[in-house]
Amino acid sequence: MTTSVIVLDIHPTEDSRVNRHIKFLLKNGYLVYRIHINRFYPNLQEGPFSNHGEKGYRINLFDTQNSRKNSVLYNIHTFTPIIQKKVKKSLKLVGWKESNRSIIHVHDPSLLLVAKKMTQICKNTTIVYDRHEVYEHGKKHFGITHPRIERIYEVITTKAVKGVVTVSESYISSCKNIFPHANIKAVPNFPESSDYNIQIINEKIESFSADSAINLVYFGSLDYHYDRDIALILNISNKILANYPRTNVFIGGRTGDQSLINDFAHLSKQYPGRFHFTGFLPREEVVQITEKAHLGFCLLKPDTSYWVKISPNKVFEYLMCGTVPIIRADVDYADIFSKCSLIFDRYTPDDEIISVVGSLIQQPDRILKMMKESLNVRNMFLYDTVATQYIQLYHEVQTPSISSS
Template identity: 25%
Template sequence: MKNIHITLTDFRNESRVLKEIASLESFSIFESYIVIALSSGDLPFEERISSRSVVRRINLISRILPKNGPFQVIKFFEFMLKCIFMVKKEQAQVINIHTIALLPFAWLIKKIFKVKLVYDTHELETEKNGLCGLRKRISKWTEAKFIGSCDLVIVVSELIADWYADTYKIERPLVVKNAPRLRHQDKKDLFREALPILPEQKILLYQGGLTKGRGIHLILDAFKVREENDVVAVFMGYGDLACEVQQTAKNHSNVFYFPAVAPSIVLDYTASADIGISLIENTCLSYYYCLPNKLFEYAMAGLPVIVSDMKEMADTVQRAGFGMVLSEYSNKAINAAVDSLAFCDLGSFSCHAYQFAQANAWERQEKVMLEGYHRMLTR
């Protein structure tokens, strides 16, 4: 059997999909795996992941068209038409999609080629940040119309699974948390080796997407008014706010920017910090119910964390006892939390963090995922 994953990205740092394919491959669920992605000027059209897995990036003729609405629709239809031809050529038996926009076409592929359909959502798709108006109404209609046709639905947190089951009256989706593989992560010092950070300065790390709604401005504003340079903030990632972080770093000696690194080495950099932070803002239900991968990465590196009061993330940190939950997001409150963690004995926090990481490592998530695939394939 063949398994095809379709994504509307250029497949650059897709750690979750890579882990899923590696697990499926390790247990020989399928004979081969193809990821269909969008082409990018700096990435090859075909890239081998392993002996049985390959990424194929589709070059769109319509890419030369402008980026506004109607032309984007033309590009989307060209992409999906080429996906349909590729599914036919490869004779795949299971199709995975990773975004709601692909649901109608995936349904069509399922009907035409009699394949199994896996809807692997990376967040609460119809309630995500920035989705509003007509686009939100179309998304809600699309998901309600087609989710019942999926053979397996996978989500990233318990509250999101409850929401899908309650909203659409479907079988409760499989919860596969976005955690790294279990490892003993030794402390590193990569940030101090690359950046002018003093040995006595503690490092507060934000890693992940540098986009709105992630608390980037909250952290930047708090560090702009810190009077002491005993703690520095390092932002590691990419996104629309990267330039703003870089500009702040030029003007404030306690803020640093570091570009995103490959998933295979990200934990080495995580382990080069002292504290992790995730101030997700309550801008949408998807964020309120989120359980971000950075939380598991911080924990695997033994970092205590400062998190915002988003329901599942806050409950998780409080139950596991490896950090602080902020209910107020003023500069004063953020800096007080930073000081509270930076200058206390972090041993127990670090121990609890790693215990949480062990209990939720990818090896645990992998078992849940594989059981779901076995049930789907034997129906």
């Protein structure tokens, strides 16, 4: 009998990791059901949906326009059967049968307790947890460090989780300590080569010269309060646009930060036709702009509590697109792509980062060399080379006698 996989998540519908996972499972013959708990996007309609051929159902919870109220209500309700009952009802509406042998693949820690409640009433289900981030480091409030709510969910459900997917091999041992009853695999955030137009990327590099325009790009989290250093990205953008007329900047993503929106408007007015705040764009358009970009940002704030080794979607996408990454973060595989990246230490001063980026802009020959080098290493970071770990893990958690490799 074909194994069913129930994907539980609260991620944006365009999230790269979730969508790659779903497409891979469908390509390999799994029956895929996605229950998307929508907490943040009021324009998304509740009900059945499908992005890739999966049988999906979206559940809209509480007031999606009031994030604080939504968060409080959501976390209270995860400790009751309410969300679990909604999930089970939604699954039946899209054709899932309780008698099916199923993996409940959880992409968000806040849904672990919901999944645990499901396994208690649906005996043919097994939990696999996709741990996108690291939650061991607490958060400070009024000078006191408190455990993160995500970590609390993990502790409560430790024994129920039979498989864990982490984003880095370096986290396998720590995950084993946190989830001692689980098999552990690593699936880094590598891109799918089929998502990109290699011809356009090659043409960008082949046609690049000292007279070419230089495009800088960032798509992702947009809020001055997040751990991404958006203030530094805008500072770099302002200095580069002011001093180098052949440059353009493209920044996009969802944001409700009015101060940031105002700063985008100011830069757009100051550099018309050169500074572009795109807002949210479909995934396909993000890829098209990144394919034509020459430099891409991946910058974390040095004082963030979340300074841990990361497997950044953006860096691997930049490499795939022949785009030079500008990095201030502790990233996996940095030694492999250091020749085609600008990589800064945690406490490198902002002024130094701005100066180094400006110096690179003045060296088109060096930019060209780095873009070519990114093409040389990109084949080391392909999704198909690691995604088979999902299948291996599913086999292991459903065959207890086989130990984790």
